[in-house]
Amino acid sequence: MRETNANRWLLLAPSALWLLLFFLLPLGLIVVMSFAERGLYGGVRWTFGLWNYRQAMAPLYLWVYGRSFALAAVTTALCLVVSYPVAYYIALRADPKWKNLLLVLSILPFWTSFLLRTYAWMFLLRVEGFVNTTLLALGVIERPISWLLYSDFAVVIGQVYGELPFMILPLYVALERVDVRVMEAAMDLGANRRQVFWRIVLPLTRPGIITGIVLVFIPSLGAFITPDLLGGAKSAMIGTVIQNQFVQRNQPMGSALSVLLVVVVLALLWIASRTARSRRGR
Amino acid sequence: MSARARTSPILAVWMGATYLFLYAPILVLAVFSFNDSRLLAVWRGFTWTWYKAALSNPPMLDALRTSLLIAALTTLIATALGTSAVLALERWRGRLRSLSETLFVLPIVVPEIVVGFASVTFFGWIGLRLGLLTVLIAHVAFSVSYVFFVVRARLATLDPRLEEAAMDLGANPWRVFWKVTLPLLAPAIAASALLVFTLSLDDYVITSFVAGAGATTLPLRIYSMIKTGITPEVNAISTLLLLVTLALMALAFRIERRGMTRTHLVLVGLLLLGLVGFAFGDSVARRPRATLNVLIWSNYISSRVVRAFEEKTGVKVNIETYDSNEALLAKLQAGVVTYDLIVPSDYMVRILIRENLLQPLDLTRLPNLRHLDPSALGLPFDPTNTYSLPYTRGITGIGYRKDKIAAPIGSWADLWEARWRERIVMLDDMREVFGAALKLLGYSLNSTDPEQLRQARDLLRRQKPLVRAYDSANFDQLLLSGEAWIAQAWDGQILKARRENPNIEFVIPREGTTLIVDNLCIPRSAERPDLAHEFINFLLDPTVAAENMNEIMYLMPNRSAWPRLRPELQRHPIFSLPPEVLRRSEYLQDLGPTTVLYDRYWTEVKLAR
Numbered sequence: 001m002r003e004t005n006a007n008r009w010l011l012l013a014p015s016a017l018w019l020l021l022f023f024l025l026p027l028g029l030i031v032v033m034s035f036a037e038r039g040l041y042g043g044v045r046w047t048f049g050l051w052n053y054r055q056a057m058a059p060l061y062l063w064v065y066g067r068s069f070a071l072a073a074v075t076t077a078l079c080l081v082v083s084y085p086v087a088y089y090i091a092l093r094a095d096p097k098w099k100n101l102l103l104v105l106s107i108l109p110f111w112t113s114f115l116l117r118t119y120a121w122m123f124l125l126r127v128e129g130f131v132n133t134t135l136l137a138l139g140v141i142e143r144p145i146s147w148l149l150y151s152d153f154a155v156v157i158g159q160v161y162g163e164l165p166f167m168i169l170p171l172y173v174a175l176e177r178v179d180v181r182v183m184e185a186a187m188d189l190g191a192n193r194r195q196v197f198w199r200i201v202l203p204l205t206r207p208g209i210i211t212g213i214v215l216v217f218i219p220s221l222g223a224f225i226t227p228d229l230l231g232g233a234k235s236a237m238i239g240t241v242i243q244n245q246f247v248q249r250n251q252p253m254g255s256a257l258s259v260l261l262v263v264v265v266l267a268l269l270w271i272a273s274r275t276a277r278s279r280r281g282r
Numbered sequence: 283m284s285a286r287a288r289t290s291p292i293l294a295v296w297m298g299a300t301y302l303f304l305y306a307p308i309l310v311l312a313v314f315s316f317n318d319s320r321l322l323a324v325w326r327g328f329t330w331t332w333y334k335a336a337l338s339n340p341p342m343l344d345a346l347r348t349s350l351l352i353a354a355l356t357t358l359i360a361t362a363l364g365t366s367a368v369l370a371l372e373r374w375r376g377r378l379r380s381l382s383e384t385l386f387v388l389p390i391v392v393p394e395i396v397v398g399f400a401s402v403t404f405f406g407w408i409g410l411r412l413g414l415l416t417v418l419i420a421h422v423a424f425s426v427s428y429v430f431f432v433v434r435a436r437l438a439t440l441d442p443r444l445e446e447a448a449m450d451l452g453a454n455p456w457r458v459f460w461k462v463t464l465p466l467l468a469p470a471i472a473a474s475a476l477l478v479f480t481l482s483l484d485d486y487v488i489t490s491f492v493a494g495a496g497a498t499t500l501p502l503r504i505y506s507m508i509k510t511g512i513t514p515e516v517n518a519i520s521t522l523l524l525l526v527t528l529a530l531m532a533l534a535f536r537i538e539r540r541g542m543t544r545t546h547l548v549l550v551g552l553l554l555l556g557l558v559g560f561a562f563g564d565s566v567a568r569r570p571r572a573t574l575n576v577l578i579w580s581n582y583i584s585s586r587v588v589r590a591f592e593e594k595t596g597v598k599v600n601i602e603t604y605d606s607n608e609a610l611l612a613k614l615q616a617g618v619v620t621y622d623l624i625v626p627s628d629y630m631v632r633i634l635i636r637e638n639l640l641q642p643l644d645l646t647r648l649p650n651l652r653h654l655d656p657s658a659l660g661l662p663f664d665p666t667n668t669y670s671l672p673y674t675r676g677i678t679g680i681g682y683r684k685d686k687i688a689a690p691i692g693s694w695a696d697l698w699e700a701r702w703r704e705r706i707v708m709l710d711d712m713r714e715v716f717g718a719a720l721k722l723l724g725y726s727l728n729s730t731d732p733e734q735l736r737q738a739r740d741l742l743r744r745q746k747p748l749v750r751a752y753d754s755a756n757f758d759q760l761l762l763s764g765e766a767w768i769a770q771a772w773d774g775q776i777l778k779a780r781r782e783n784p785n786i787e788f789v790i791p792r793e794g795t796t797l798i799v800d801n802l803c804i805p806r807s808a809e810r811p812d813l814a815h816e817f818i819n820f821l822l823d824p825t826v827a828a829e830n831m832n833e834i835m836y837l838m839p840n841r842s843a844w845p846r847l848r849p850e851l852q853r854h855p856i857f858s859l860p861p862e863v864l865r866r867s868e869y870l871q872d873l874g875p876t877t878v879l880y881d882r883y884w885t886e887v888k889l890a891r
Contacts, residue, residue: 008371012370014366015426016382018422018423018426019426027388027397063889085293086296086300106301109304110480110484114501115505115508116516117307120307126765128765146704174439219394221393234746242393246399247609249612249615250878251399258392258396262393
């Protein structure tokens with residue numbers, strides 16, 4: 001494709017304008033608001049200062065950030081570990097006849113409402129839920145396990161369940177591009193299966209892994225439905241705290257917390273992309 | 283083909299376990315859509331009831347219709363925009379490329395909650411009315427990026443020499459694009475379209491901010507149902523949705539495998555027609571005289587009452603819900619919604635008046651006003667009833683299972699009782715939770731004294747290890763299922779649960795509690811204040827009010843309706859409230875700047891272990 005520059009502009013303009021107008025501009029509004037002051041009865045008073053940021057850097061909120069990062073990290077790691085073999089099987093091992101079916105089956109649960117699936121987990125993990133009842137009947141436990149629900153455990157399970165398709169899809173796309181002949185060539189040259197995986201498959205799928213991590217980590221960081229429903233709203237996460245700021249009509253404070261969150265995430269992404277680049281250059 | 287031939291058993295088991303993990307909850311959902319009980323918890327036999335109910339539930343079908351429409355349009359627009367952006371930026375080096383990429387990364391990086399709020403602020407600022415259009419705009423904005431990255435990942439792995447070869451063989455750029463690039467990108471485009479469709483169909487957070495009157499999507503509807511106890515109806519509708527999806531997928535595979543035959547073409551055509559017919563059919567078929575947009579707490583109005591009004595007047599009543607007064611205010615403050623009737627609580631009425639968001643009621647058009655109990659009129663938040671009329675009276679108390687708890691219950695201190703560790707549930711409502719602690723300490727629940735608030739916080743931190751969950755929506759379900767034995771609770775939901783299990787009891791703590799009056803108000807921005815007045819007067823009719831109360835189980839200050847109440851409502855604890863408890867009870871007030879302190883302490887309680 002050797003389009004003229006004009007053609008390229010024409011192709012780029014609609015999406016770029018859409019994002020500038022309906023995404024970047026609103027975000028700019030929030031940035032400005034984060035330096036403003038809460039009006040007495042909600043609303044915003046346009047006097048500018050750093051007070052929101054001073055408050056947001058207090059140990060209390062830093063602890064909230066820490067917890068949310070831990071949740072997102074655990075969720076992402078579990079998603080990667082669970083998804084990689086699945087995507088690998090579908091892309092490289094499955095009978096071509098079943099390939100698409102398996103792929104679709106892996107993302108089909110995602111077509112039902114996230115809220116409802118979260119609620120289904122509540123049903124499974126309750127004190128008198130499916131898991132406890134079964135374990136009791138099998139004699140594995142004597143008393144129902146109460147920490148299954150309304151705990152960090154439940155939040156992680158729900159979060160992994162909700163985000164899994166976002167890991168499987170990009171991994172599949174990357175793995176599907178891996179040329180089986182390269183693997184076979186390596187084996188013919190004496191590499192064992194482990195070496196083939198670590199030295200050929202994994203490096204070739206790095207872009208997919210990074211995409212998957214980004215797609216899972218970010219929503220987990222800002223999650224607030226799962227902490228609310230499965231965590232029993234017992235523990236504060238950034239998402240729930242920001243939501244509470246908006247609901248309590250302290251929009252400037254919520255904006256400041258949001259801006260900080262976005263800045264931190266951007267910094268992490270920058271680091272990730274730098275390390276990815278330096279590895280590739282080696 | 284040695285690499286394909288051998289699959290280790292571990293991998294097979296891993297696949298099996300993952301699919302079990304993915305499908306077990308959905309299976310449970312599907313199975314319990316046939317359960318002959320309003321509760322999800324216990325299997326009581328097979329029934330089709332919930333399918334019948336779901337298929338004849340107009341708000342649910344409306345929501346499904348809205349969701350499908352928005353998801354389809356979002357997919358079309360976002361896929362086209364995203365793919366063309368990828369093509370435009372291909373092999374375009376320099377500043378513009380990296381700038382554009384940053385632009386596309388942002389929507390993925392920024393948490394949904396920020397996007398939602400920023401969008402609604404922006405729409406308010408430019409004065410765009412919230413509705414289907416704003417939902418569509420926001421959905422496209424957050425999904426273009428997903429298309430961009432999925433398609434680009436594919437493009438990055440394509441061999442550029444394929445295109446070059448085609449050019450060398452004399453193909454013009456268009457031909458190269460249609461014959462080489464697009465077919466190679468097709469799997470990624472299809473995958474991203476699938477992704478966008480699901481994202482849009484599923485999105486709750488952003489939609490909850492930008493949806494206005496008439497744009498309630500399925501997740502919004504489901505959320506409000508979960509908030510007040512889910513019914514198997516939702517299970518039924520999602521099982522149906524899943525089956526339809528499965529059928530579509532099956533068809534897509536057959537087409538992919540065997541090519542597009544004439545039968546397939548006809549099938550796809552019929553399906554598309556069916557979907558379009560479903561999405562638009564309703565609006566064409568029965569065009570109502572007018573639409574009245576009502577924004578109200580969930581399960582707070584009887585659907586029979588709504589239907590009766592629709593039949594009487596030929597007006598379509600569109601019911602939408604919110605889950606906190608603050609969410610209602612945020613929506614109205616954003617400025618661009620056009621609801622005709624809202625139901626804010628006492629202290630919120632005051633704020634809405636002060637913020638100039640309500641219009642005065644024309645009391646001459648409300649003859650049924652005379653049925654209202656005078657003691658519920660002229661309350662401090664609107665002394666002359668210029669802007670509001672009382673709809674319901676509520677009270678916060680303690681719900682408990684008397685079969686699990688033998689001891690007499692009657693004090694907020696019972697929610698601090700170590701014997702019931704992990705069986706105690708508190709409302710997930712900052713003001714109510716602090717209210718209970720403040721009352722237990724003997725202070726006002728509208729306290730603004732930092733020292734008193736600190737004491738309340740410490741008390742709540744001590745309570746934290748005993749608390750099973752903070753929940754404003756499902757506390758009745760938790761009591762019914764035995765998950766909780768004792769819960770801070772609002773009266774109506776407990777009385778409703780009691781109909782299913784007589785072991786559930788409701789008491790009002792002797793230290794005093796929160797009194798609640800929810801009110802009928804017309805926003806300044808209402809489009810049909812005439813219809814709103816008509817509807818208010820209809821709701822105040824004693825027969826209608828009695829039917830309404832008997833279903834939602836909250837009391838209304840409608841004296842003429844009281845003789846027609848169910849016996850359990852006639853014995854409502856509000857009627858027998860001891861005077862000294864009443865004296866110690868208060869309405870919530872807006873606390874202005876002190877809210878910030880509450881919020882900080884609330885976060886600290888949530889962070890305690």
